[in-house]
Amino acid sequence: MINSSAFICEPLLYKGNCYIYPPKVKDVAADPLFSQYLRILTVSQEDLNDLFEDKVKEGQQIPSPFVFMLGNYLTNETVKKITEKAFEFFLHEKVTFLPKVGIVVLGDIDKVAEEIQIIDDLIYLNEENFFDFQNLIRESLGEERLEPPVEDPNEDPRVRALKAKFRKNKKKVAQIKAKTGQSLSFESSLVAICCMGIGLNPLNIGEISYASLGPLIQMYQRKEKYDIDIRSILAGADAKKIKPEYWIGNLNKN
Numbered sequence: 001m002i003n004s005s006a007f008i009c010e011p012l013l014y015k016g017n018c019y020i021y022p023p024k025v026k027d028v029a030a031d032p033l034f035s036q037y038l039r040i041l042t043v044s045q046e047d048l049n050d051l052f053e054d055k056v057k058e059g060q061q062i063p064s065p066f067v068f069m070l071g072n073y074l075t076n077e078t079v080k081k082i083t084e085k086a087f088e089f090f091l092h093e094k095v096t097f098l099p100k101v102g103i104v105v106l107g108d109i110d111k112v113a114e115e116i117q118i119i120d121d122l123i124y125l126n127e128e129n130f131f132d133f134q135n136l137i138r139e140s141l142g143e144e145r146l147e148p149p150v151e152d153p154n155e156d157p158r159v160r161a162l163k164a165k166f167r168k169n170k171k172k173v174a175q176i177k178a179k180t181g182q183s184l185s186f187e188s189s190l191v192a193i194c195c196m197g198i199g200l201n202p203l204n205i206g207e208i209s210y211a212s213l214g215p216l217i218q219m220y221q222r223k224e225k226y227d228i229d230i231r232s233i234l235a236g237a238d239a240k241k242i243k244p245e246y247w248i249g250n251l252n253k254n
Contacts, residue, residue: 020090093107142213
């Protein structure tokens, strides 16, 4: 279920006085790098296992999301700037990368150093806590939290291959739906919500949270189906074949 704070665009507490700010629709619409931010901050271990499929087959070490992100950060100046912007987009403050130490300090290190009393007060990301940070980013976007990855060294290679194939097929289906218009694009979602008659229009829809788009459309679709079913029965349709399901209830998981 969607995080209620993310739904109303209230910041989510990470640690200490560090908050993750759920983006508004206008934030996403105005930033052409948004999709890249997501790839940087929400890549999962399964995504990386699929990306480095050949190494998995050879039994080589696959980088964790944190190590992968840190390694890409050092690739070139362009990737470096985009990665820094990705953090700033959600944190509303600068971060400081310390690759040699293997941490990302949440905040400008010079300003942070003036405020903290002891090193234990420093808020930073590392290999151990990056997964929890990623989950909070997912929640800020209206997505489900992921379970911690469990690596089974004794897992049958055939089973591992089947799992990877299933994930690939799932991604292909999503891509096909996007190309054929079966899945609603971000832009189409905005237009659809403006046509729902719930007080949102092009002048104010930019102020709602990005996380609320999916739930609003899903609940409206349920309401619309219920209304159509009721009208069909009243018009003489077979009540045994049409069973209206009241639309107010818990939403499906993403």
